[in-house]
Amino acid sequence: MATTALPGRGYLEDDTPTVWSWVKAWLLTVDHKRIAILYLLSINFFFLLGGLAATVVRIELVTPQGDLLSSDLYNRAFTLHGIIMVFFFLIPVIPAVLGNFLVPLMIGARDLAFPRLNLLSWYLYMAGGIFALSAAVFGGVDTGWTFYTPFSSTYANSNVILTIAGAFIMGFSSIATGLNFIVTIHTMRAPGMTWFRLPLFIWASYATSLIIVLATPVVGITLLLLAIERLWGVGIFDPALGGDPVLFQHLFWFYSHPAVYIMILPGFGVISELIATFSRRRIFGYEFIAFSSMAIALLGFLVWGHHMFVSSQSVYAGLVFSFITMLVAIPSAIKVFNWTATLYKGSISYRTPMLYALGFIGLFVIGGLTGIFLGVVAIDIHVTDTYFVVAHFHYVMVGGTIMAYLGGLHFWWPKMTGRMYNEVWGGISALVIFVGFNMTFFPQFVLGYLGMPRRYHVYPQEFQVLHVLSSSGATVLAIGFIVPIIYLMFSLWKGKPAGNNPWEATGLEWQVSSPPPTHNFTRIPVVTSEAYAFPPEAAERDAASWRPGSPL
Amino acid sequence: MATTTQTTSAHHGDHGHAAHGPELQHHFETPAQQKEAATLGMWAFLVTEVMLFGGIFLAYAVYRWAFPDVWAEAAHHLNTPLGTVNTVVLLVSSLTVALAVNAAEHGRRTRLLQLLGVTLVLGVAFLGIKAFEYSEKFAHCAGYKTPIAWATGGELLGEQECLVPGRAFAFPAEHGAATEEHASTNKTPHQLFYLLYFIATGLHAVHMLIGLTIVSILTFLAWRGFFTPTYFTPVEIGGLYWHLIDVVWVFLFPLFYLVH
Numbered sequence A: 001m002a003t004t005a006l007p008g009r010g011y012l013e014d015d016t017p018t019v020w021s022w023v024k025a026w027l028l029t030v031d032h033k034r035i036a037i038l039y040l041l042s043i044n045f046f047f048l049l050g051g052l053a054a055t056v057v058r059i060e061l062v063t064p065q066g067d068l069l070s071s072d073l074y075n076r077a078f079t080l081h082g083i084i085m086v087f088f089f090l091i092p093v094i095p096a097v098l099g100n101f102l103v104p105l106m107i108g109a110r111d112l113a114f115p116r117l118n119l120l121s122w123y124l125y126m127a128g129g130i131f132a133l134s135a136a137v138f139g140g141v142d143t144g145w146t147f148y149t150p151f152s153s154t155y156a157n158s159n160v161i162l163t164i165a166g167a168f169i170m171g172f173s174s175i176a177t178g179l180n181f182i183v184t185i186h187t188m189r190a191p192g193m194t195w196f197r198l199p200l201f202i203w204a205s206y207a208t209s210l211i212i213v214l215a216t217p218v219v220g221i222t223l224l225l226l227a228i229e230r231l232w233g234v235g236i237f238d239p240a241l242g243g244d245p246v247l248f249q250h251l252f253w254f255y256s257h258p259a260v261y262i263m264i265l266p267g268f269g270v271i272s273e274l275i276a277t278f279s280r281r282r283i284f285g286y287e288f289i290a291f292s293s294m295a296i297a298l299l300g301f302l303v304w305g306h307h308m309f310v311s312s313q314s315v316y317a318g319l320v321f322s323f324i325t326m327l328v329a330i331p332s333a334i335k336v337f338n339w340t341a342t343l344y345k346g347s348i349s350y351r352t353p354m355l356y357a358l359g360f361i362g363l364f365v366i367g368g369l370t371g372i373f374l375g376v377v378a379i380d381i382h383v384t385d386t387y388f389v390v391a392h393f394h395y396v397m398v399g400g401t402i403m404a405y406l407g408g409l410h411f412w413w414p415k416m417t418g419r420m421y422n423e424v425w426g427g428i429s430a431l432v433i434f435v436g437f438n439m440t441f442f443p444q445f446v447l448g449y450l451g452m453p454r455r456y457h458v459y460p461q462e463f464q465v466l467h468v469l470s471s472s473g474a475t476v477l478a479i480g481f482i483v484p485i486i487y488l489m490f491s492l493w494k495g496k497p498a499g500n501n502p503w504e505a506t507g508l509e510w511q512v513s514s515p516p517p518t519h520n521f522t523r524i525p526v527v528t529s530e531a532y533a534f535p536p537e538a539a540e541r542d543a544a545s546w547r548p549g550s551p552l
Numbered sequence B: 001m002a003t004t005t006q007t008t009s010a011h012h013g014d015h016g017h018a019a020h021g022p023e024l025q026h027h028f029e030t031p032a033q034q035k036e037a038a039t040l041g042m043w044a045f046l047v048t049e050v051m052l053f054g055g056i057f058l059a060y061a062v063y064r065w066a067f068p069d070v071w072a073e074a075a076h077h078l079n080t081p082l083g084t085v086n087t088v089v090l091l092v093s094s095l096t097v098a099l100a101v102n103a104a105e106h107g108r109r110t111r112l113l114q115l116l117g118v119t120l121v122l123g124v125a126f127l128g129i130k131a132f133e134y135s136e137k138f139a140h141c142a143g144y145k146t147p148i149a150w151a152t153g154g155e156l157l158g159e160q161e162c163l164v165p166g167r168a169f170a171f172p173a174e175h176g177a178a179t180e181e182h183a184s185t186n187k188t189p190h191q192l193f194y195l196l197y198f199i200a201t202g203l204h205a206v207h208m209l210i211g212l213t214i215v216s217i218l219t220f221l222a223w224r225g226f227f228t229p230t231y232f233t234p235v236e237i238g239g240l241y242w243h244l245i246d247v248v249w250v251f252l253f254p255l256f257y258l259v260h
C-alpha cells in the first residue's frame, strides 16, 4: 500500500530547549492533534471528578436513611455530577478528542480550517470548567443540571450564577468546534474525497456539528436570561412578575434534547468505523447510515416536548411530540440494523475496540427502546421523574457514548501515541465495564417502575436491595474505568510500536505514520476508492494468521 | 484504501511560498480554498447569531401573544423619532460597508479608507443615540425630564414614570387603560416589554461594539495597505457581520417601536 507519510517529525516530538518553551509549545499549539491531546487530558480529568460525585451519590443510596449526606448536600452532589458529566464530559468528549484528532486526517487535510479558533475552544472549555468548579468549591449548586425556574432564578440559595457562567462559556467552546468541523468538511477534503467516500465518522461529526451550531446559541441566551432574572429580580420566567416558568423549559429542552444527539451521534460514527474494520467488510447500507445521521439531526429538533409531558404543556402538543419522538427511533434503528447486517458473514475479530462496539449495540438498543417507552405519554406520566428515566439516559449516555468513546480511544490509541496497549487487559476491562454497567443501571429500571423517584436520598426500605445492587455494580464499573487508565499510561513506555496500520484498517489516517507527522500529509493524497474498501483477501489473511488464544 | 501519492499543488512539494501571497496559511492548498473556508465560516457563525437572538424573539412572541394590549400601550413610551433616525443611520452604514467591499475589490485604497471611516462614524452615532435613549429612561426614574436636566439638576418630570425594569418600575397610570392600582408596580407585564426591550437592544449594542472593533481593525489594516484586489477576504466577511447586525436591528425596530 502506498504510504503518504514521508519521514516527517511526529507531532509529539519536540526540540524545545527548556521546560518553559516545551510548555509554551503545547499550550500555544495550533496543531489539531496536540489540541486533541490537551482535550483528552482535561476532559478525562473532568470525567474523574464527575465520577467522584457519582460515587458519593451511590454510597449515600446504600441505606434507606440519609446518613452520609444531608438532603441539601445530596442535591449538590447529584447536581455536580450531572453538570460535569453533561456539559464538561459527554458533550465535548468525542468531537473534541477523537474528532479533533481525526477529522483532518480522515479527509486528507493538514489541519482544521481555523486552527487558532480550535485552540481558543480549548481555552474556553477550561475557562468554563474553572467557573463550574469554583461554583462547587464555594458551596455547590442544588438545581439539578436542568436549572428549572423559578427554583433556579428565585429560590435556590446556591451558586447558580457561577455554574451558569461555566455552562455558557463552555457552549462557545462547542460552537467553535462545530463551526470548525463544518467548514473543514466542506472545504478541505482531499481530491477525490467525495461526500460519499467520507468515512462515516465524518458524516456523524458533520451532523453533530450542525446540531451544535443551531442549538447551542439557544441555550446560551436562555442561561443569559436566567442569569439576568436572578441577578436583578426582573422575571422573564417568574410567574409573580407576569413571566412564564414553562418558557424556560421549552428553551432549555430545545437545546438539551438535541444535545443528547450531540452526545450520541459521534458515538454512532465511531461504532461504524469499528464494526467495519473488525468485520473486514464494507459497511452495509453506507448511504442509509450517513443519511440517518442527518435525519436524527433534523428530527432531534422537533421532539423537545417529550421532556415536558407533565409540565402543563397542552395535551395535543404532548401527542404531537410523542408521535415525532417515535419517528426519531427509525433512523436510530436503521443504524443498528445496518451494523448487524455488516457483521453478518464478516470476518469478526474480538479485539478490545470491537468488544466495546458490540457492547454499545446491545446497550444502545435497551436505552433507545426504553426511550420509546418514555415517549409514550401514558407510560411517561407513570415513570417520569423516577429512576426509570435515570436508567434510560444512563443506558444511552454511558452504555452508548462512553462505550463508543472508549472503543474509539482504544482503536486510535496506536495512531495517537504510536504504541499498542495491552490487549489482554483491554479485553478484561471492556468486559468488566459491560458487567458493571448492567449491574449498576438495570436495577434502576425496576426501581423506577416500582416508583422510586429520582433525586431523593431517603427511600422506603423495600427498595434497598435494588439500590445496594446498583451501588455494588457502580464499584465494578469504577474498577473498569480505572484499569484502562493504568494500562494505557503504561503502554506509553512499554507498549509495542504500533506501525502505521496495526488493524489493517482502511482510511487515510492509517496511511500516515503513528504518531502522525505535524503536517499530517507531506503530499495531499488523492482518493480513488470508497471508504471501507477492504480487499477480499483481508478476511483470508486474518484467518491464516489466527492462532489458538490469539485475540483475532 | 487505494491511494496514489501525487502532488496536488506545486508549492507544497518544496514548501517555497513563491506561488502565492504571504496571507495563504500553510494548511490550505490554494487561496480560493482559504477564502471559501473563511466565508463559509462567517456564514455559519451568523447562523449561530440568528439562533442567539432567536431565543429573545421567541420570548417576545410568547409574551406579545399573551399580553397584546400591554404591548401596544408600552410601545408608546419608547422614543420612536430617535429609533427611526437610528434605523436610517444603520441602513446607511450598511450601504457604506457594501461600497467599502467594492472599493477593496477594485483596489481603491483611499476610497476604502473613507468608506470604512464613514461606517465607523455612523456606528458610533448609532450607539450615541441609543445611549441617549437609555439615559432618558434612567433620567425619568430619577424624576427628571431629560438626561441633561438630570445632570444639571434641571426640569423635573411631572408624573411618576420609571421604565427601567426593577423594583422601582412604574408604568404611568393614565395610559394604562388597565387598573389604576396596578399602575405603578413591577408586577404587571409592562415590565416584561421593557425587560425584553433592554435585553434585546442591549445585546444588539454589544454586537455593535464588536462590529466597531472589527471595522476599526479593518481600517487600520487598510491604512497599512494590507488588502489587494486578490486578497480582501477580511473586508468581505467583516462586512457580512456588519450586515447581520443591521438586519437584527431591522427586526428589533418595528417589533418594539411600532407595535399597536
Ligand code: HEM
Binding pocket: A146, A260, A261, A263, A264, A306, A307, A325, A326, A328, A329, A332, A367, A368, A369, A370, A371, A372, A374, A375, A376, A380, A383, A384, A385, A389, A392, A393, A396, A397, A400, A401
Ligand atoms: C430512540 C431514542 C430516544 C428516545 C425515544 C428518548 C426518549 C426520551 C424521553 C421521552 C425522555 C423523557 C423522560 C421523562 O423525563 O419523563 C427522555 C429523557 C432523557 N433522555 Fe432520552 N431518548 C432517546 C435517546 C436518548 C439518547 C441517545 C440520549 C443521550 C445520549 C438520551 C438522553 C436522555 C436524558 C439525559 C434524559 C433525561 C433528562 C432529564 O430529565 O434530566 N436519550 N428520553
Ligand SMILES: [Cu+2]
Binding pocket: A256, A257, A260, A303, A304, A306, A307
Ligand atoms: Cu429528549
